[in-house]
Amino acid sequence: MTDEPRNDDTIDTVTYEGSSGGWGSMRGMVQTMARQMSSPGALGTLSTQNKTGGFMCTSCAWGKPKHPHAFEFCENGAKATLWELTSQRCTPQFFSQHSVSDLRSWTDHDLEMTGRLTHPMRYDAASDHYVECSWDEAFTAIGSELKSIDPKSAVFYASGRASLETSYLYALFARLYGHNNLPDSSNMCHETTSVTLNELIGSPVGTCTLEDFEECDAIFFFGQNPGTNSPRFLHPLQKAVERGCKIVTFNPIRETGLLSFTNPQRPGQMLTGRDTDLSCQYLQVRAGGDIAAIMGLCKYVFAQDEARGGTLIDRAFIAKHCTGFDAFRDKAAATSWERIEQESGLRRADIEEAGRVYVEAERVIGIYGMGLTQHVHGFENIAMLLNLLLMRGHIGRPGAGICPVRGHSNVQGQRTVGIAEKPELVPLDKFAEMFDFDPPRDTGMTTVDVCEAVLDRSAKAFIGLGGNFLRAIPDQGRVEPAWEDLQLTVQIATKLNRGHLFNGRTSYLLPCLGRSEEDIQASGPQTVTIEDSFSHVHGSLGHRTPASEHLMSELATVAGIAKQTLAPNPAVRWDAWTADYAIVRDLIAETFHEEFHDMNARMFEAGGFYRGNSARERIWKTKSGKAQFTAPEMLAATNVADEEGRYRLVTVRSNDQFNTTIYGYSDRLRGIEGKRDVILISPADIEAAGFVAGQRVRIVGDAGDGHHRQIDHFELVPYDLPSGTIVGYYPELNPLIALNHHDQTSKTPASKAVPVRLEAES
Incomplete structure (x- = not known):
């Protein structure tokens, strides 16, 4: 196969004729290295990435195997590291x-x-410039501002890259100060997972480990794209397919990463251009149609169970471990195939073909990403996938389970050690005992709550531990x-981003070490730890010389602010914790003993x-003590009705992007080069609306909440998509998403099936 975009007279859509991985992946890494002017030593750093004794990638949260490949990094993981190891510097000058x-x-x-930030900076409103300041000045001023306001009007946000040690102390700082306003990047992506799984199976995270992919017979994918978001995932998928496992994918977009893969670590594939076909069936469900699609799978299972004399469904497992099955069975029986086809956009025959893969498999893994979580009814999306897995006992045995694929490398771990706005998720009594204080017990702010508090001016201070x-x-x-x-904004970061250009009345931009860099404290070089998507915890040790002698670690920065904010407490030893992170790990082990005992060892x-x-x-830590079947009240994950001219917008990352970090303008795996101001739309929808391919249009939000939202001058790109579903890039299209357009249970912003209209520009 070639690896070039294709858009010629023989087809009417843009596409990509290559596979994921392969030489295209290699070129992507080389181009990033050239743009960042990374030193040759960066290659040595990559050789230690995701390996014992090395450092853990700051990109995705995919697991780190016991027996790593020679190069245990992917294209986007390499880009993240090269981006951090740039030779470019963003200085006071x-x-x-x-x-x-x-x-x-x-x-x-x-x-x-512009490169790595090198000095602590203070925003000077009079000149509208950042000016250099000392660390002592910054800490003193920040502490003074925090002491002057009600603690409950302050927000301590954390991105997913901060270590377990830093996250633990950040959460402790917030509670010692007096609030639970601890939103993190999980609030924007997988909070729906934490809420749904915790309520229905008693665990806020997925049940699979890497070893399960060596035993599964079938994998069902929903709304997750490993080619762009977690490319190292492609290796176990390739091995699974080669031993006979079948992959069925449900996704509005035909993503190359689930169609075929050329393994860069297999010389034979690289030299011959041979690839491995991944999905045996790829169903382009319409945006918001997953509840209906999974209900169709379940109806097929019920029908097959009846035809086989009741031997297909695992009734012994259900009787012993589950509740709510009868109500779910009745709901499936009462749901017509006509409605399922209408809401999913899929044919019954195709859903039943996927159902045959499910019933023939002894061990099934259900995988999903933000294509399920970021919906108004994201809870019901995940609950329906659980229904499907529970029917045949695919939770709690080897080679089976539910597997949400997380984004940031430690976003799951942050929640584990206390970054949570929900006090019931944190052992507050243990904190009170260990640190001799009375922790706040009220519920803090989610990301949506923070935005609303900023709008109504009840929020007074924002500290951002990384992120944008x-x-x-x-x-x-x-x-x-x-x-x-x-009144106060503080941003702790490695590089400049747009979030640093909007400042409170007092504002500081504080540069920090990257994870690949040496962190030298009073006791010597420091190790940090992170948790991956499979609940495995890894030590990470940086070896590179820091980008500037003026950088501080994230942990030291948090401690520095806390010391200037809080009253002295003999049980709270910021200096000792900064000097030796092993002491912090002992605190984590004491607080969460069952999970983190002997953490340092x-x-x-x-x-x-x-x-x-x-x-x-x-072991089901739910209210009933059992796993919970649910009976959904809706088949569409959106709460906005279909109307003529209204589209369901799905926001996605490009292949040259991680979260809000844009490495470049090559979305190679979708065949789009050199631009991000595009809307992907089916040729039939272009024609029906009276538009033409390449036309520039205005995108208008259609939430119906009285606020006008509009983005201008986006190019229509013909693409293979279900009718009524359009696709564009995050974060450029975020202004179209209404704050009240979020999952009803978790408040995760619903960045999928966003109601919009397209208008011709005059």
């Missing part, structure tokens, strides 16, 4: 030459291309102007140490 207002006109890509909060949120056009009314175990999962052991 740069800020003296550019006002903050002028920088707002720069693209996300160009802002981060203001760029990642919905309704950016409404929130950005209100952001400048905050275990953190460099090959493949990481497993902190366990109760649902995997069929």
